[in-house]
Amino acid sequence: MKAHVWVMLKSTVLDPQGQTIQRALGSLGYAKVQDVRQGKFFVLELDGMTRDEAKTQVERIAKDVLTNPIIEEFRFEIIE
Secondary structure, X not given: OEEEEXXXXXXXXXXXXXXXXXXXXXXXXXXXXXXXXXXXXXXXXOOOOOHHHHXXXXXXXXXXXXXXXXXXXXXXXXXX
């Protein structure tokens, strides 16, 4: 079983890397891209647990290890 975890800055937090990417895209001819938000993606290999246990563990890992809850939010999915 695997878990995919996406971590993004909260919408209220300035994303300077996303802004830099958006400006670069504009200079490369992609002017219709109006906003870019940069984030992180994690793939966790899970073994020896039920789907419910995996959900509980991944949520705890995302909250305690993968994110800074003050400025970031996350979502995840369990893949079998």
